[in-house]
Structures are given as C-alpha cells and as structure tokens.
Amino acid sequence: MTVTAHAPSAATTPQRADGVSRRKAQRAAKRRRNGAAGVLMAPFFVLLTLVFLIPVGTAAWLSFFSDDQPGLGFGAERTVFVGLRSYAAVLTDPTFLSGLGTVALYCLIYIPLMVIGSLALALLLDSGVVRLRSWAQLGLFLPHAVPGIIAALIWLYLYTPGISPVIEALGKADVTVDFLGLHTTLPSIVNIALWSNLGYNMVVFYAALQAVPREVLEAAVVDGAGPVRTALQVKAPLVRSSIVMVAMFTLIWALQLFTEPMLLHQSSQMINTRFSPSMYIYDAAFSRNNYSLAAAASVILLIITIAVSYGVTRWTNRVDSSEENAR
Amino acid sequence: MPGRPSRQSRRSVLAAITALPLTGALGACSDNGSASSQSNSSTSGTRGTTTITFWSALRGSQEVVDAFNKTHDHIQVAFEQIPSGTQGGYLKLSNAARAGNAPDVATIEYPQLPGFAIDGVARDITSMLGDGLRAKLLPQSLGQTTFENRTYSVPLDIEPMVMHYRKDLFGHFGFDVPTTWDEYAELARKVRRTGGGRRLATFPTDGMSQMASWCWQAGAQWFDTSKGAWNVSMADAPTRKVAAYWQRLIDEDLVYCNSQTARVYDAQIGNGLILTRLSGAWDAGAQMNARPEQKGKWRIAPLPQWTADRPSLGTHGGSTFAVTKDSTHPEAAMEFIEWQVSHPDALKARLSSGASSQYPAATELVEVGRAAFDRAYYGSQDIYRLFEEEAHKIRDGWVWGPRMTATGYVMQDAFARAGAGSGTLLDAMHAAQDGTMPDLKALGLSTTQHST
Numbered sequence: 069m070t071v072t073a074h075a076p077s078a079a080t081t082p083q084r085a086d087g088v089s090r091r092k093a094q095r096a097a098k099r100r101r102n103g104a105a106g107v108l109m110a111p112f113f114v115l116l117t118l119v120f121l122i123p124v125g126t127a128a129w130l131s132f133f134s135d136d137q138p139g140l141g142f143g144a145e146r147t148v149f150v151g152l153r154s155y156a157a158v159l160t161d162p163t164f165l166s167g168l169g170t171v172a173l174y175c176l177i178y179i180p181l182m183v184i185g186s187l188a189l190a191l192l193l194d195s196g197v198v199r200l201r202s203w204a205q206l207g208l209f210l211p212h213a214v215p216g217i218i219a220a221l222i223w224l225y226l227y228t229p230g231i232s233p234v235i236e237a238l239g240k241a242d243v244t245v246d247f248l249g250l251h252t253t254l255p256s257i258v259n260i261a262l263w264s265n266l267g268y269n270m271v272v273f274y275a276a277l278q279a280v281p282r283e284v285l286e287a288a289v290v291d292g293a294g295p296v297r298t299a300l301q302v303k304a305p306l307v308r309s310s311i312v313m314v315a316m317f318t319l320i321w322a323l324q325l326f327t328e329p330m331l332l333h334q335s336s337q338m339i340n341t342r343f344s345p346s347m348y349i350y351d352a353a354f355s356r357n358n359y360s361l362a363a364a365a366s367v368i369l370l371i372i373t374i375a376v377s378y379g380v381t382r383w384t385n386r387v388d389s390s391e392e393n394a395r
Numbered sequence: 396m397p398g399r400p401s402r403q404s405r406r407s408v409l410a411a412i413t414a415l416p417l418t419g420a421l422g423a424c425s426d427n428g429s430a431s432s433q434s435n436s437s438t439s440g441t442r443g444t445t446t447i448t449f450w451s452a453l454r455g456s457q458e459v460v461d462a463f464n465k466t467h468d469h470i471q472v473a474f475e476q477i478p479s480g481t482q483g484g485y486l487k488l489s490n491a492a493r494a495g496n497a498p499d500v501a502t503i504e505y506p507q508l509p510g511f512a513i514d515g516v517a518r519d520i521t522s523m524l525g526d527g528l529r530a531k532l533l534p535q536s537l538g539q540t541t542f543e544n545r546t547y548s549v550p551l552d553i554e555p556m557v558m559h560y561r562k563d564l565f566g567h568f569g570f571d572v573p574t575t576w577d578e579y580a581e582l583a584r585k586v587r588r589t590g591g592g593r594r595l596a597t598f599p600t601d602g603m604s605q606m607a608s609w610c611w612q613a614g615a616q617w618f619d620t621s622k623g624a625w626n627v628s629m630a631d632a633p634t635r636k637v638a639a640y641w642q643r644l645i646d647e648d649l650v651y652c653n654s655q656t657a658r659v660y661d662a663q664i665g666n667g668l669i670l671t672r673l674s675g676a677w678d679a680g681a682q683m684n685a686r687p688e689q690k691g692k693w694r695i696a697p698l699p700q701w702t703a704d705r706p707s708l709g710t711h712g713g714s715t716f717a718v719t720k721d722s723t724h725p726e727a728a729m730e731f732i733e734w735q736v737s738h739p740d741a742l743k744a745r746l747s748s749g750a751s752s753q754y755p756a757a758t759e760l761v762e763v764g765r766a767a768f769d770r771a772y773y774g775s776q777d778i779y780r781l782f783e784e785e786a787h788k789i790r791d792g793w794v795w796g797p798r799m800t801a802t803g804y805v806m807q808d809a810f811a812r813a814g815a816g817s818g819t820l821l822d823a824m825h826a827a828q829d830g831t832m833p834d835l836k837a838l839g840l841s842t843t844q845h846s847t
Contacts, residue, residue, distance in 0.1 A: 134838070139624065140620055141838065142547075153836070158837075161833035250812065250816075342804075358798075
C-alpha cells in the first residue's frame with residue numbers, strides 16, 4: 069500500500085481523495101466477501117444453535133433449578149433457583165466419580181488399541197500385502213454399518229453363558245470364561261467398540277495413505293528402506309494429522325460410553341446402572357426423577373469433554389510446531 | 396503460522412459439536428414424557444357411568460377388575476397390565492405423570508411409595524380415606540403408607556417374610572426346622588457337610604428387599620423421618636449384625652451367592668439344590684405357579700428369630716393402590732380401591748388366578764383367603780393361619796427411603812461385587828448410603844446421617 073507510505077510527506081488534496089475512494093472500494097469488496105461468507109456459513113450457525121447451543125443452554129438452565137419441597141418433601145412443589153447445589157451433589161457422589169474412573173480406564177485401554185489397530189490394518193492394506201484388498205476392506209468396514217444397539221445385542225448373545233456358542237465351544241475345550249465377570253466387563257465392552265469402529269477408522273487412514281506422494285515412497289525405496297520401515301517411518305508420520313483426528317473423535321465418543329454397557333447391564337450384575345457418566349445421567353433423569361441432578365451431570369461431562377479435547381489439541385499442536393522448529 | 400489458531404478453534408468447535416448428543420438428548424427428554432398416551436378417565440353421559448383407568452403388574456388383576464365391572468354399574472374400570480416396577484412399570488408411571496396422563500389408580504409397592512408421594516404422583520388421600528376402611532387395615536400396613544400424618548395410598552397386602560422349605564429333603568436328611576438364626580447357621584453347616592452338594596439357601600445379590608426385611612426384623616432403621624428430616628443410617632448396629640451374619644455364611648461357602656433373576660437360581664430351585672427360600676407370603680403362590688412339578692415338596696415355617704422369646708419380623712413385598720394426581724374422578728377411584736382391598740369377592744377373584752397367595756392387609760379377609768386358597772400344593776398345610784400369626788410380629792415404624800429403587804441398585808451392585816470376592820456386604824451398605832445422599836440433597840430434602 070503506497071498511499072499510507074506517502075501520506076505523511078506529501079499531503080496534497082487530490083492524492084488524499086484518491087486514497088479515500090480506493091479505501092471505499094476495498095471496504096465494499098470486503099463487505100461483499102463477508103456477505104457471501106455469511107450466507108454460506110448461516111446454515112452451520114443455525115444448526116449449531118438449534119442442536120447444540122439451545123440444548124446445552126436448556127441443560128445448564130435445568131441444572132440451576134429444582135422442584136423443591138421443604139423438610140421431608142411431601143408438601144407442594146415449587147421451582148426454586150438452587151445455584152450450584154446440583155453440581156455439588158454430582159461431584160460428591162461416589163457413584164458418579166467411579167463412573168468417571170471407569171471411563172478414564174476405558175479410554176486408556178480403548179484409544180491406543182483402536183488407533184494402533186486401525187493404522188496397522190490400513191498400512192497392511194496400503195502395502196499391497198493383503199490379497200483381495202477390496203473384500204478385506206468391505207469385511208472390515210461392514211461391522212460399522214451395524215447400528216451400535218444391534219452390535220451390542222449380538223455381543224450380548226455371544227457373551228451370555230448358556231446361550232453363547234463361543235462359551236459352549238470353549239467349555240468343550242475345558243476353558244471356562246465369564247465375559248461378564250468382575251474383571252472382564254471392561255475388556256468385553258472394549259471388544260465391542262473395537263469390532264464396530266476399527267473398520268471405519270481404517271478407511272480414514274487408508275484414504276490418508278492414498279494421498280502420500282508416490283515419489284516420497286520411491287525415494288524411500290531407493291534409499292534402501294524395506295516395506296516395514298517405509299510403513300513406520302515414512303507413511304505413518306505423513307498421516308499424522310489423520311491419527312490425531314481419529315484419536316480425538318475416538319476420545320470424544322469414548323467419554324460418552326453408553327449403548328454397550330446399557331445393554332450388557334441387562335445380563336450382568338457387574339455393570340450397574342451408573343457404570344459410566346452417561347449412564348449416570350440417564351439413571352438420574354429417568355430412574356431417580358432427578359432432572360436437575362441429571363442436567364448438572366451432563367454439563368459437567370460436557371465441560372470435561374471440551375477440556376480434554378482442547379487439551380489434546382493444544383498438546384498435539386505444540387508437538388507439531390516444536391517438530392517443525394527442530395527441522 | 397497464521398493458519399494455526401483458526402484450525403485449532405475449528406477443531407475445538409468440532410470437538411464441542413461431537414460432544415453434544417448427550418446434553419441434547421437430556422434437554423429433549425426432559426419434557427418428552429408423552430411416550431405412553433393413555434386415555435384418561437371420562438364420563439359417558441348416557442347412563443352416568445364413570446370410567447376410570449387402572450394400571451397394575453400384579454397377578455390376577457384382570458380377574459379382579461372383571462369381578463368389579465360385573466357387579467358395578469356406575470363405575471367401570473379400564474385395566475391395563477403393565478410391566479413390573481423394575482422392568483419398566485415405574486418408568487411408565489412417572490413418564491405418564493410427567494405428561495399429565497397417569498391412570499386414575501396405580502399400583503405402587505411399599506418401597507417406592509415415598510418417592511412417588513414426594514414427586515406428587517400419588518395424591519394425598521387422607522380426607523377421602525373413611526374411618527371404616529381405616530379400621531379394617533392392619534395398622535402396620537397403613538403406617539407404611541402414611542407420612543407426616545398424611546396417607547398417600549391404600550395397602551392391598553402386607554407380606555410377612557416366612558421360610559419356605561423342602562419338607563421332603565429335610566425329612567430325607569433328618570434336619571429339624573430352625574427357629575433361630577443360630578440354628579439356621581448351624582443347619583447351613585450341616586447341609587454343607589451331609590447334604591450331597593446342596594446348600595441351605597441362596598444369598599440374593601439382587602436382594603435389597605430381602606436384606607431390608609432381615610435388617611427390619613433385627614431392629615434396623617435405615618430411614619427415619621423424625622424431626623422433619625430424612626435421617627439415614629444404612630449401616631446401623633442391627634444392619635451390621637445382619638451383614639456380618641450373611642457375610643460369614645458366604646465366606647464359609649455355606650450358601651450360594653447369586654442373583655435371583657439369573658438362570659442359575661432357577662436351576663437351584665428346580666433341581667432341589669437349595670433347601671430354603673426366605674421370602675414374603677406371596678411367594679407361596681408364585682412358586683405354585685412357576686413350578687407345578689414340585690407339588691407337595693414344599694412347606695412353610697416362620698422365619699428364624701434372633702431371640703426366640705421376643706419375636707419380630709419385617710415384610711418382603713406387598714403392594715398399595717394410589718390415586719394419582721391426574722385422576723379426574725378421585726371418588727370413583729377410591730371406591731374401586733376400597734372394593735379391591737376389602738371385598739371378599741376381590742380376594743377370591745385374585746386367588747382364582749392360581750398365582751397368588753397374597754396376605755390381605757384387611758384383616759377380615761384372612762378367613763376368605765384361607766377358604767379360597769387351594770392347599771393341595773402345600774400338602775394341605777394351613778398357610779394362611781401361619782401368615783396371620785406372622786403378620787402380627789411385623790415391627791412397626793419401618794420407613795422406606797425417598798429413592799428406594801436407586802438406593803437398592805447401588806446396594807445390589809456392591810452385593811454382586813461382594814459375591815465375586817470384592818468387598819463385603821457391610822461395604823455394600825456404606826456404598827448404598829453414600830450413593831443415596833447426593834440424590835436426596837439434590838432433591839432439596841432435609842437430611843442427616845447416622846451410623847448407630
């Protein structure tokens with residue numbers, strides 16, 4: 069922009085007028101761009117408001133109010149503002165905290181298994197080792213097409229002693245397994261989630277691997293890298309952003325663990341009605357009729373989810389930039 | 396890099412959106428109780444007949460309603476059989492109440508009544524409950540439905556806990572029927588030694604109601620409403636005694652330890668692997684219905700006592716009828732309830748289903764029950780005589796908590812863990828109390844906690 073540079077030295081009127089009109093034109097162009105962006109982004113913000121901000125606002129609102137009766141509670145109800153009372157109740161509830169602990173453990177087991185497993189499968193498919201690649205892909209992806217509730221039902225059938233062919237077969241080989249015992253429920257749930265989502269994430273990685281430039285791979289081969297080394301040290305680092313994305317989505321999904329334990333709860337006493345925070349929320353609302361408690365618990369879960377996702381994003385960004393600086 | 400911040404915020408937004416379904420679902424569900432739409436009471440003008448709606452999961456209800464409709468012109472009852480409470484019946488009722496279309500008359504078991512009264516689903520019927528009906532009911536039963544001198548439902552039956560035992564196997568092994576808990580434990584050891592792989596009983600890991608009954612008998616008071624607050628003490632001295640007693644039987648492997656809804660429990664009874672069942676009087680009819688092939692093998696005895704000369708008892712099971720807040724014909728609803736709990740024809744109709752052995756809360760019906768009950772299954776034992784003797788031992792003053800189903804779930808979860816070797820029954824009682832307090836506090840109730 070030359071105008072501003074000249075302005076202090078030569079302050080002549082025509083030049084200034086020229087500058088003003090040019091600025092006006094720029095502003096008009098900017099306005100047009102903003103208008104177009106606004107139109108294009110409007111649907112997003114409308115949906116965001118309808119399906120996210122309003123429900124979250126409702127939940128937050130609910131969490132600050134309660135239908136109270138004084139004393140024993142048998143009098144007439146009236147809705148009162150209770151401040152953070154429901155939040156205090158949730159945070160001092162050992163059953164909620166143990167649910168958080170369960171989900172934390174679940175994440176620690178499930179996320180690494182999921183990311184490493186699906187990446188390994190994608191690398192195998194990409195390397196061309198696997199014959200009938202499209203069939204393998206289809207086979208691995210199909211479980212994802214099964215709705216979560218159906219998947220949980222199928223596995224419930226396979227896990228339940230007395231009707232499960234798997235347990236029967238193992239029993240014939242003198243192996244007794246209780247898939248729904250004290251220490252086996254969490255692995256059993258991880259297994260269902262892996263079965264459902266492995267194929268989907270594998271497709272994400274496979275698509276990312278297709279975008280790796282062939283000349284890079286050729287260069288690696290020329291430099292003497294074998295297939296394993298190429299996969300681990302060339303391909304995997306190049307799909308790093310996909311790995312972060314898959315890990316992030318898996319994490320967010322895992323924090324809301326609900327369908328699988330809810331269904332297995334029918335068959336095992338080791339999975340209680342407040343097994344995960346989401347089940348706690350469901351139980352608080354529909355079995356305990358305690359809506360403000362349920363609302364407070366869901367706001368807390370939302371905050372935890374956002375905080376953890378934000379933390380992971382920040383952390384991976386920092387690792388990214390420090391790596392770039394090192395280069 | 397200028398691109399960084401925007402990418403990061405976009406990811407955060409994405410993260411936030413993906414995190415939303417749960418919160419959204421809650422917001423949406425909070426005012427969405429209309430899943431069950433039930434036509435409410437209505438008056439058809441032609442003959443002045445009032446139609447009221449009635450929900451129940453109790454066996455034999457259809458027979459009772461048919462008998463009522465046959466003999467009444469001005470009131471007709473539209474009956475709907477609903478799932479039992481924990482199978483979704485209570486969820487259905489509270490959802491309907493939330494949507495404003497609860498039935499005129501609902502069946503609520505004793506443990507859940509305080510919750511439904513606090514939530515305003517069960518109507519305060521103190522002024523509608525006539526002195527005549529009041530006098531007919533066993534005081535211990537009416538005490539269970541009355542809070543702060545206001546009555547919220549009418550008891551149908553009151554079920555003293557009794558001991559169902561295998562007479563044939565007792566005879567075969569030469570066992571005596573135990574009358575005290577010490578004798579019961581001694582017998583458990585004997586059965587383990589000489590019973591051919593059998594056990595005396597099953598500790599129910601899903602048995603909040605059994606545990607409550609044993610503690611009730613021993614003098615526990617999990618909930619107490621004196622001084623205008625819910626005083627909670629689920630690990631008081633009597634409870635500790637009961638928990639230690641059963642813990643010992645479990646530790647010594649003298650009883651099975653599993654859920655009573657599990658397939659394995661069916662096998663334990665069906666194959667004669669357990670010699671006693673400790674449950675309410677109603678269970679005599681349920682057993683008759685479920686296992687006709689064991690006809691003649693079972694008898695019923697009083698529950699063992701802690702001290703034989705000062706007998707005491709708790710109840711196990713039992714139901715009450717409430718008029719809901721949505722009823723537009725509460726007087727008609729009360730008339731139906733009164734007939735149902737106190738008319739001989741009602742009890743006869745219920746027993747005719749062959750699946751019930753309820754012990755009526757209206758004492759004058761006991762003779763009717765005795766005459767109508769088919770004694771063949773129990774080798775012509777006069778079980779109603781026994782129930783009557785036992786019913787008078789029921790200790791007065793027991794109070795169920797405001798969220799008993801939830802309290803029970805927490806307790807049973809810990810029972811199951813204790814059965815699997817993780818923790819003890821007493822831990823379960825502490826867990827149940829700790830998992831209940833936040834709930835009561837969030838409901839805005841006055842609470843205190845005790846441990847004596």
